[in-house]
Amino acid sequence: MRPALLAILLSLSVFTAAFAVNPTAAFAVNPDEILDDPVLEARARDISAGLRCLVCQNESIDSSNAPLARDLRILVRERLVAGDSDDQVRAFMVARYGDFVLLKPPLKPETYFLWFGPGAILVLGALGVALYLRRRPAASAGGAAPLDPEEKARLARLLDG
Amino acid sequence: MIARRLIYLAPVLVFAVVAGYFLWGLGPDRNPRELPSVMIDKPAPEFTADPLAGMSVPGLSTADLRTGQVSLVNVFASWCIPCRAEHPLLMNLAQRGEVAIFGLNYKNKPAEALAWLEELGNPYGRIGTDESGRIGIDWGVSGVPETFVVDGAGRIRYRHWGPIDRDAMESIILPLIEELRG
Structure with missing residues (x-):
């Protein structure tokens, strides 16, 4: 493979890998939403990355700028501050919007x-x-039958040109 | 022998299944944004919504939905264009007076909602304001307008997603109200 092509392919794969690791590179979470407690905030980010924005539907609420997504992000944080477990927060959302709100469909x-x-x-x-x-x-x-002498001669003629 | 030949029908069968799926998925009557509500046949969520300031119409709470009377809860906002489209149908229904029509004013400034209702008329017997959108979330609202049919016991029986058109009103909502009252 030519070096230039290789370089392009390599940089592309690095780029894709970076996005796969951090799909929410584009921030939608506003500073005023972020919790003071870094542990709770990390849990909130983790939960909201798995919750679907009901308006845009193929974005998580963590990366969506829709007003409803913002409301839901704030709600997730409120539930966490109130002492809910991660699963309780998800159950709260599922009770209102159904399994569709979970970006990863549950196994049932x-x-x-x-x-x-x-x-x-x-x-x-x-x-x-x-x-x-x-x-x-x-x-x-098992492969084709061997060539007979006449075919061998013809092949030799063809190969000699 | 026939059984062996039947296998040649398999691709046709697979094609029919796939084509059927596409036909359903791309059908003009299907809106992929419309999600099934999980609130159907569940009691309406507990809430108390303040009345709309400047209008002499009472506010809305869960208790108002449990009076033994069938009611229509319409989630609306002045910034919502499709709400304008369905509004005449609600006005018409209100004039007939067969069913209680309640409004939930979703994420709307009271003054703007007031101006909107003054311009177009008020079909609602009660209006609850939900400026934060929290009540809407409890109802599973993902956009306006949405309309819920609530039976006399305060149980949600139907949710209409998007603006009500004449067809939906006459073929779904009115028959359901009739059935629930009967």
Whole structure:
């Protein structure tokens, strides 16, 4: 691979990795929302990164600028200050907005297909491929029949040009 | 032999399933922003909302929804354009007087809400103000307008997301109110 191309690919992957680690590089949390207690604030950030903004729907409330997201961020912090556990805060949101508010869908009978469907399809596909390969006639798997003298001569002529 | 041939139908079947899913997903009647409410068949959340200043209409609280009378709770705001679209339907319903219509003024400055109601008319028998939006969150409101049908026992029976149109009013909301009163 050419060095220039390699450099571009490398920098791209570093860039993507940085975003994967910190998807909320763009801050939506305003200074006035941040709690004085760094431990509580860290928990609040962690919880709100997993809660969906109901207005934008594909953003977490931690990274959304929508007014409702701000209200929910403040509410998360209020619940934490009041002594709720992380799960209690999430349950509070789910009681109002349903499982949809959780960016990571919970594992329960309704979501089994979501969680296990891709694996099941992969296993089914692998089974199909395995069956197909086993049933294929041995001849094609064992390679073609050797060339007869006439074919060898023709091949030699072609290769010599 | 036939069983072996049936396998060639599998791609057709898979295509039909996928196409059906797309048809549903892209259908013009489906709004992907509309989320199912988890409040259906649950008691209305406990709240007390102050009346709208400058208007001689009482405020709204949970107790007002448990009077044995079917009620419509409409979440509205003066900054909400679709609210303007559904407003004539609410005015019309109010004139017929078959159902109690209550308003929850969501994240709105009282003066602006007042001006809006003075301009368009007030269909609400009670108006609760929710300037912070906290009551709205307890109702699971994600945007305005939203309209809830509450039965006489104070239980939420239906939630309409977005502006009510004539079709929704006549085919869903009015029949449901009729059924709940019956």
